[in-house]
Amino acid sequence: MSLQMDISFACECGEHVEDIVYVQDPDFSAEKNKDSQTDSWQEVFCPSCDKEYTVQVTNTFYSAMASIDYGDVDVNYGMPYYPEDETDELYWYIDSKTHHEILQSHLKSVRTLLEVEVPPDTLFSLWVMLHGHVVSAIEGYLAGIFIHKVTNSEELIRKLVETDPEFSKRTFTLKEIFEKQSNLKVTVATYLKDLIFHDLKKVKPMFKDVLGHDFGDISWLFKDVVKRHDCVHRAGYNKDGEAIEVSKDSVLELLEKVEALADSVEATVGKLDEPNDLPF
Known part of the structure; x- marks a missing residue:
């Protein structure tokens, strides 16, 4: 492999x-x-x-x-990886109802690590890693909650088809229609998983059009995603070789914003029934 x-x-x-x-x-x-x-x-x-x-x-x-x-x-x-059994992973997205709990666990761990005593010359590296971890955690949450909610509702799948230009313009043969109808959850989950959920220009309108959730002003998250790139790929330095601005306070501020963002999403999706009304 x-x-x-x-x-x-x-x-x-x-x-x-x-x-x-x-x-x-x-x-x-x-x-x-x-x-x-x-x-x-x-x-x-x-x-x-x-x-x-x-x-x-x-x-x-x-x-x-x-x-x-x-x-x-x-x-x-990203980091190199060996492809997993994609179907198993997709069904985890579809079936799991613990996406918010997983996010909360990640954020709790970050708060704990911020209080760990480390040598002063290692603090920058710690903050860089924690910033990247928090951004990855919220990306994972957004992907997980969206895929779970949409794939378990015929109404939300219909909204996705009606509002997402990339998905709606796909064409299938009659044979493929019958095959995909019997496994529609996986078809939709595959498409959504292939989206880059840190491409907020795509994610923000999808949440509004399909789930009815308006993120409002999340310019801060756009900036923190860019900063995460420097954390992951340049160990906390930008293309000019300059150290990025990151500190304990900045990570704590990011934590608070991410928690508020997730709580607002939960308030919206909590009003959506999970009828699992798909006829298959």
């Missing part, structure tokens, strides 16, 4: 490109990390203008990265 990595970048035409690339194993015969490097090159196409990009994927014992040697294209990439 091959390692995979999620990547995304902005095409020069303005389209947001998302794809999965394969990650070659490092050279396990090497004795040192610097000698374990492997490289592979894969083609990724923009779905809007069909422009072809060559993505270089580099892997070593300790880290992996993706890059595009073209203009000023900045590639966002």
